[in-house]
Amino acid sequence: MTIKVGDRLPETTLTKVAEGGPEPVGADYFKGRKVALFAVPGAFTPTCSAKHLPGFIDKAGDIKGRGVDEIACVSVNDAFVMAAWGKSSGAEGKVTMLADGNGDFAKALGLEMDGSKFGMGTRSQRYAMLVDDGVVKALDVEAPGEFRVSSAEHLLGQL
Numbered sequence: 001m002t003i004k005v006g007d008r009l010p011e012t013t014l015t016k017v018a019e020g021g022p023e024p025v026g027a028d029y030f031k032g033r034k035v036a037l038f039a040v041p042g043a044f045t046p047t048c049s050a051k052h053l054p055g056f057i058d059k060a061g062d063i064k065g066r067g068v069d070e071i072a073c074v075s076v077n078d079a080f081v082m083a084a085w086g087k088s089s090g091a092e093g094k095v096t097m098l099a100d101g102n103g104d105f106a107k108a109l110g111l112e113m114d115g116s117k118f119g120m121g122t123r124s125q126r127y128a129m130l131v132d133d134g135v136v137k138a139l140d141v142e143a144p145g146e147f148r149v150s151s152a153e154h155l156l157g158q159l
Contacts, residue, residue: 001110002109002110003109003110003111003136003139004139005136005137005138005139006135007135007136008134008135008136009027009030009109009131009134009136010105010109011026011027012026012104013025013026013104014026014029014074014098014099014105015078015079015098015099016079016082016083016096016097016098016099017079017080017082017083017097022079022080027134030131030133030134031133031134033070033132033133034067034068034069034070034130034131034132034133035068035069035070035072035130035131035132036056036063036068036070036071036128036129036130036131036155037071037072037073037074037129037131038052038071038072038073038074038127038128038129038150038152038155039073039074039075039106039111039124039125039126039127039128039150040053040073040074040075040124040126041075041076041113041115041123041124041126042075042076042077042115042120042123043075043077043081043082043084043085044081044085047126047147048075048126049085049089051147051151052073052126052147052150052151053073053085053089053091053095054089055151055152056071056073056091056094056095056152057089057091057094058152059152059153059156060094060095062156063152063155063156063159066156066159067159068130068159070096071094071095071096072095072096072097072098073091073095073096073097073098074098074099074100074105074124075098075099075100075123075124076100076101076102076103076106076122076123076124077099077100077101078099078101079099079101081099082097082099085097100124103122103123103124105124106122106123106124106125107122111125111127111141112124112125113125113144125141125142126141126142126146126147126150127139127140127141127142127150128140128150128151128152128154128155130155130158130159138155138158140154140155
């Protein structure tokens with residue numbers, strides 16, 4: 001079953017790289033805050049690197065200026081790849097990079113996709129959501145091969 005507006009995020013663990021190394025990120029990450037969460041099929045992939053992440057980096061101030069406490073990017077990659085992608089993209093201090101290394105979060109949301117045709121295995125669909133205190137308030141999932149409704153500009157228009 002696919003997550004929908006009004007649902008609470010599932011109890012799964014993501015990972016981010018902190019000063020001391022990999023750090024688990026659970027449901028408490030979303031507790032009592034408004035988080036703009038967007039997912040990409042893969043770090044360092046063409047659309048993700050050229051448009052998706054850069055859009056959220058560029059619009060971070062505007063998004064946070066409208067009451068969002070945190071902007072986070074999640075992908076089915078390991079935490080070290082996500083940290084390296086964030087660093088090389090200039091995301092530090094603007095977008096938190098979260099790893100869904102085994103794809104458990106994507107599966108729990110019902111938003112996994114089969115990227116085997118491209119040698120990527122199971123990945124996350126491209127989407128953006130607004131989460132308030134752990135509850136999905138807005139969710140925009142892209143059609144395969146599209147990049148429109150999960151953009152920073154589209155999310156900003158919903159705030």
